[in-house]
Amino acid sequence: MAGIFKFTKFALRNLFTKPATRAYPSVPARQTPRTRGAVQVNIDDCIFCGLCNRRCPADAISVDRAAKSWSIKRMSCVQCGNCVLNCPKKCLTMEGAYSAPACEKRSELFRKKESPIPAVHTLAPAPTDGKAIAPDRVLVIDMTSCVLCGLCARRCPTGALSVDRKAGIWTVDRAACLQCGNCVNGCPKKSLALVPENGHPQVETYTRSAAPATSEKTETPITAQPKGEIGITVDLSTCILCGLCVRRCPTSAIAVDRKAGTWSINRQSCVVCGNCLDVCHKHSLSKTTEGIDTSGIQVYAKTVELKAEATSAAPAAKSEPVVEATPVETAPQLPAPAPSSEASATDAPVGNGIAIDMDTCVLCGLCVKKCPTSAITVDRAAKSWSIDREGCVLCGSCITACPKKSLSEAEIPLLKTYTK
Amino acid sequence: MKRTIVPFGPQHPVLPEPIHLDLVLEDEKVVEAIPSFGFVHRGMEDLASKRDFNDYLYVVERICGICSYMHGMSYCEGAERIFGVEIPDRAKYLRTIWCELSRLHSHLLWLGLLADAFGFEALFMQSWRIREKILDMVEDSTGGRLISSVNLIGGVARDMDREMLDGFVKQFDKMESELRSLTKVFLKDTTVRARLFEVGVLTKTDAILYGAVGPMMRASGIELDTRKLGYAAYGDIDFDIITSNGCDSLARCEVRIGEIFQSFNIIRQAVAKIPDGEICISVKGNPKGEATVRMEQPRGEALYYMKANGTRNLERFRVRTPTFSNIYSLLKILPGAQFADVPLLILTIDPCISCTER
Known part of the structure; x- marks a missing residue:
């Protein structure tokens, strides 16, 4: 029966030793120089090439080259470090500190500092108390140049903008507006601006003929195609x-x-x-x-x-x-x-990709030349025709160009090689 | 006698993994076990045909949390075989070291879980206290406690310098002496023996018949270890296959404890022999061809099959994980066991249902 006391030594020693555990989070977690905590970006060096976006296995990163913005969904990121490894400018780094616990799936947006807009915004659903993020600037529009194309409303991450072309109305909900500047960057007519806060109402509607009385700018009635470009x-x-x-x-x-x-x-x-x-x-x-x-x-x-x-x-x-x-x-x-x-649309069958009939294809390569996004490759030696479905914009140029009428639009999987 | 059917899982306190068994009981004795699966199927094999093969590595690592390193490494080995490239020697040794570290923490995890299954909480905590040091080593060297993300097709992403390697080996001596006194409890303590000895007997014939793998098979006296195939740097390392003829739960415990001490020795050898040089070669282009990889994961032999057709996606990706092979043996040892021993017996195969369902 001596076997029953095998553990006694352990139990006794346990009584007199310090706890082996750590009172996390009041005591910070252990960190090493290599710890993969969270991805950070040095936005000033970023060239917005989008390689990190393409290599991310979790689709956590998105890059907008036009708006010069880089954003990451912290909850989606799996900290694999693939983006850091593949960044050509080495502007991404893996920091040791883990991102703070959160109750909502937030993403962080970083913008290149060209205007005095803060670099970091939390792209959470619009905060319930609009003043919580202290908007020191407000979004205004110059209706003399605005063409009401609606791009600003499409680019707005929070749906703060609405455009009614027929009525000639442009409306901003400043409670929902985050002043991210995405609309300002995307405006083809450069009509939008972020200006210092000066007694603007929370919801403001601008019309084509005249701006509301609250706006300092007095707008003149405009023509449909301003500034000579007709x-x-x-x-x-x-x-x-x-x-x-x-x-x-x-x-x-x-x-x-x-x-x-x-x-x-x-x-x-x-x-x-x-x-x-x-x-x-x-x-x-x-x-x-x-x-x-x-x-x-x-x-x-x-x-x-x-x-x-x-x-x-x-x-x-x-x-x-x-x-x-x-x-x-x-x-x-x-x-x-x-x-x-x-x-x-009624003439051709609608699909999600281009399909080929390899029996009639002569591998002439005309489709390769016509493809605006270089999505098609033809290997005459291997007798193969392949298409990168992600590159393909379904423009149909190849279908029109094909002398053998081998190509058509169809429902097909993302990447496929066809062989003779 | 009247038969009762008791459902076990997919939610059960002893095993936080979704396996469901319908246990057919006669009084307290199990006469049949009917399994059902598919609660955490994620379609990872199919996803491989939709993702860039380079980036898919990080998805493969997430097939399982515990054998994450080995999954990533097997995937890389498979891709390297398709490309027909040989990785630098230093990378092979580094992979060997990480392999053994992952075996160490996996076996220590299992020891803790086993102790927990037979209700010995203090033993469970002691096992995991030692395991924590191994996890710290993994984090020191790779940056992640479990998911290492350190493999690349063509080598490894991170190097370990001499100081770090020697530091690890220096810690092993103390850990070994602590482990020795701990394993005495597992193998010699009367109460522990009462729960393990001659419980869940899988004879040598049955082990062959039901295709058991890993420590489960070696505890039935079969001398087989895929590390002897010599992948990574195992060809240069001297080690014996640990077996036991006990065929019961105690023998499985014994084999795993033996493998823990063996892993320390393998790392010591690798640290002594590791050559200097490159850790990664660049591999360009898309793979074309197929490869089959057999690897000894902590839980047993895993089989990887990869088929590539020259595009950036794999055409077919198939993983057979050790738990998948061991489920049959589990269904063999359950009939005849006491109902109270069922959680323990499920644990002795070291199940990983997430691996199995991928």
Whole structure:
């Protein structure tokens, strides 16, 4: 029965030794120089390349190059250190201290200090007491230049902004506004500004004709297209009709019909924000100050035959070379010639990716040349055609370019290689 | 005799892991155990075909918290075999050291849990007190207590300098003497023996028949250890396979205690032999081909299968974890056991249900 006392020595020693545990959190957790606590960014060195975003296995990081902002969801981050390892500027570091416990899933936004806006904001749901974050600046708008495109409302993380184009109204809810400056950076017309707090009401509505009485700026009634830029024109010799501009247009003024080879714009809807210019991979779009009719829909057609089909005004254009784009005027009420996005949607099956029929494909590589985002690769030696689904913007340029009609839009998994 | 069915789990105080057993009892005696799984299935094998293979490493490490290091390492070994690259010698030794550290903390965790299962709380705390020092070493060297994130395809991300390595070895002597007196309690104490001796007997024939792996198999007298295949630096290290012929729960405890002392020795050898040089080579491009990796995790042999088709995603990724293999042996040893011994028997296979369901 001596076996029963084997533990006695332990038990006795235990009585006279210090506790082996630590009274965390009143005593801080043990830290080593290598401890992976939380990712920190030196935002001044960051070039917003987005590599950390792509390499993050937990999708915790997001980078906005245009707004020069870098944000991290602290609750999603798994502290693997992959972003720190892959950062080309070494502006990310892994600090030893763990991020503080929290009751809500918050994310932290860091912005490059170009304006005197504080670097760190908590992107929590809007605080219940609006004054808690001490807003020393307020968001104001210059309605003389605003085109009511609505980009600011889309970029707002808290939904503080609302834009009503028809009524010509722009509204800000200052209780929800975090002064992050994302709208200011995204405004194509530079109409927004963060100014020192000076007795602005919590919810303020600006209208096109005049600003509210509370605003110091007295606005003058404005025209629809201010400052001489009256419209967007397209150079169809370089345009591949990819349709990225259609997606980016805040007012849905642009329509592209790949089958008919036309690019059309509703001049009445277009607010000349220039957003389409930014997104165009081929630099085919430009702003113009004169020489266009701003009243209706304007159709630019790519080939002579299609133009003849589209409108009676074609004979004048027939003498033009094929590559030269010719604007074709159409009255807005004419239903048939104006190609709409609905028309192209019904023509082709809608899907989430491009599929290929390898039986007919001759691996000519035309699709590779036409792809605006270089998502397609063709290996003639390996007889393979592959597409990076994340790079593909589904513009359909490859479908149009394919001489063998092997490509189509379909529902397919994210990355796929096709082999003969 | 009238039969009763008692549900065990997926929530049970002894095992915070979601396994469910329908125990068919005759009086207090188990006559049959019917398992059900799938409570924490996360689809990790399928996710591999949607993620960049480089970044997926960090997901693989999270298959399991305890064998995290070994999962990450097995994945890297598999990718390196597909690429056909040889990692630097120093990286091989570093991997060996971390492997053994993870075995140490896993076995000490198991000892504590076992003590807890038979109601010996003080023993449980003492085991975990020693384990804490190992975890500190892991954090000192990798930056994480459990999830090391230190492996890379082509080597390791962090080096350990001479000072750190010698510091670890210096601590081992004290830990070993503490452990020796602790393990005496496990192997010699009358009350502990009463709970373990000749409980849950898995004969050698059954162990082969039911495909047991790891300490479970070695406690049934089968001499097999995949470390002898010589991955990482195990080829250069001298060690014996620890077996026991007891075939019962005490024998499993004995084998794991033996492996703890063996791990100390392996690390000592590795620290003495570790060469200088690079710790990582750069591996570029996308993998094409397939690889099968067998690794001795603390819980037993794990099998990794990876198939790559030249894109940045793997085409197929398959993991067979040690617990998956040992479940059959568990179902073999449960019938005939007392109902009160069921939690203990489940623990003796060192189950990791999150691993199993991936």
